[in-house]
Amino acid sequence: MKNFVKKILPVKMQSKFREIYMKRKLNKIVNFDKNNFFDSSYALGKKNSLENLRAKITFHYHSIEKGLSNANLRYAFGKKKFDELFDVLDLYVSLGHPTDDLRFQQSLSTISSYVKLHEDTEYDISFVTNRFEKLKKYMLPKLNNIGGYGIYNFENDLYKKMDFKDFMLNRHSVRDYGKKEVDEKDVLNAIELSIHSPSACNRQSWKVHYVKDIEKVKKIISIQRGLTANAENIQGVLIVTTNNEYYNWEYERNLGHVDGALFSMSLMMSLNYYNIANCPLSAGFAMDQEIGIREVVDIENKENIVLLISIGSFPEQFKYAKSPRETLENVVKIYK
Ligand SMILES: Cc1cc2nc3c(=O)[nH]c(=O)nc-3n(C[C@H](O)[C@H](O)[C@H](O)COP(=O)(O)O)c2cc1C
Numbered sequence: 001m002k003n004f005v006k007k008i009l010p011v012k013m014q015s016k017f018r019e020i021y022m023k024r025k026l027n028k029i030v031n032f033d034k035n036n037f038f039d040s041s042y043a044l045g046k047k048n049s050l051e052n053l054r055a056k057i058t059f060h061y062h063s064i065e066k067g068l069s070n071a072n073l074r075y076a077f078g079k080k081k082f083d084e085l086f087d088v089l090d091l092y093v094s095l096g097h098p099t100d101d102l103r104f105q106q107s108l109s110t111i112s113s114y115v116k117l118h119e120d121t122e123y124d125i126s127f128v129t130n131r132f133e134k135l136k137k138y139m140l141p142k143l144n145n146i147g148g149y150g151i152y153n154f155e156n157d158l159y160k161k162m163d164f165k166d167f168m169l170n171r172h173s174v175r176d177y178g179k180k181e182v183d184e185k186d187v188l189n190a191i192e193l194s195i196h197s198p199s200a201c202n203r204q205s206w207k208v209h210y211v212k213d214i215e216k217v218k219k220i221i222s223i224q225r226g227l228t229a230n231a232e233n234i235q236g237v238l239i240v241t242t243n244n245e246y247y248n249w250e251y252e253r254n255l256g257h258v259d260g261a262l263f264s265m266s267l268m269m270s271l272n273y274y275n276i277a278n279c280p281l282s283a284g285f286a287m288d289q290e291i292g293i294r295e296v297v298d299i300e301n302k303e304n305i306v307l308l309i310s311i312g313s314f315p316e317q318f319k320y321a322k323s324p325r326e327t328l329e330n331v332v333k334i335y336k
Pocket of ligand 1: 062066171172173174175225226227279280281282283307320321322323
C-alpha cells in the first residue's frame with residue numbers, strides 16, 4: 001500500500017496522505033488508552049477490584065497521614081476524610097478482600113496513630129473511634145506502627161553525607177518549610193545536575209519554570225490543591241514541562257511524560273543534595289486547572305506539564321507522612 005501510494009501520488013499529496021494516516025493511528029491508540037483507563041480506574045471502572053480498593057484506601061489514609069505531619073496540626077481534623085476511609089474499609093471487608101493485605105494494614109495503623117495522638121486530650125474524635133472499634137480486630141501487631149507520621153532532625157548537608165542506599169531510604173517529601181532563605185544558586189545547581197537524567201534518544205525536551213514570585217506561588221498552590229493545608233514558608237514552585245515538538249509518531253505520545261518524570265525524580269534528589277526541602281505535586285489536572293496554571297506562568301500548549309515541585313528550606317526538625325511502601329514480593333514478577 002505504502003509503495004503504491006508513493007508511486008501514484010505527487011510528493012505534496014503523499015505527505016497529506018501520510019498526515020491523515022498518522023492522525024488515524026494516533027486516534028486509534030489514544031482510544032485504546034482511553035478505553036483501558038475507563039475500564040480500570042477506580043472512579044470510572046467502578047469494579048471495586050482488590051486493586052481499586054487498595055488504591056482508594058491508600059488515597060484516603062494518605063490524606064490523614066499528611067494531616068498528621070502538618071506543622072500546624074489541627075486536632076480532631078478530617079471528619080469527612082475518615083468517613084470516606086471507613087466507607088471503603090467496610091466495603092473492602094464486606095467483599096471478603098484479605099485483611100492481612102499491606103494497604104489495609106497501613107490504613108489501620110494510620111488510624112491508630114491518629115487515635116494515639118489524641119489520647120490524653122479533650123478533643124472529641126468519636127467519629128473515628130466509633131467506626132474503628134469493629135476494625136481493630138484485624139490489626140496485625142507486627143504492622144501496627146507502619147503508618148502515621150515520623151519526625152526528622154535536619155542538619156546542613158544531611159543528604160550529601162549519605163550513601164545512595166541511605167539517601168533512598170531517608171528522602172521524604174517535605175510539605176512545611178523552615179524560615180531560612182533558599183539560595184537561588186542552589187536551586188539552579190540542582191536543576192543543572194538533573195540535566196544529566198536519561199531521556200529518549202537523548203532528546204532532553206524538558207524545561208523548568210522556576211516560580212519565585214510568592215503571589216504566583218500562592219495562586220499555583222491554590223489551583224493545584226494538593227498542598228493547601230500545608231506549605232508553611234514555601235519559597236517557590238518548580239514546574240517541570242516537556243515539549244511535544246521533540247517527539248515523533250503516535251507511539252511517542254507519552255514519552256514526554258516519561259522523560260519528564262525521570263528528570264523530575266533526579267531534580268527532587270538533587271534538591272535534597274543541595275539542602276532544599278521539596279515535595280512533588282501532581283500535575284494530573286482537570287481542564288480548568290490546566291488552563292489556570294498555564295495562565296499564571298505562561299506555559300504554551302506544546303509543553304506537557306509533568307510535575308510541580310514545591311520548595312523551601314528544611315526546618316531544624318520536620319514531620320513527614322510515613323507513606324509506607326509495598327513489599328518486594330508485591331512489586332516484582334520474575335519470568336524464568
Ligand atoms: C506524581 C506525584 C504527585 C504528587 N502529588 C502530591 C500532592 O498533590 N500533594 C502532596 O502533598 N504530595 C504529593 N505527592 C507526594 C506523595 O504523596 C509522596 O511522594 C508519597 O506519599 C511518598 O512519600 P515520600 O515522597 O515522602 O517518600 C505526589 C507525588 C507524586 C510522585
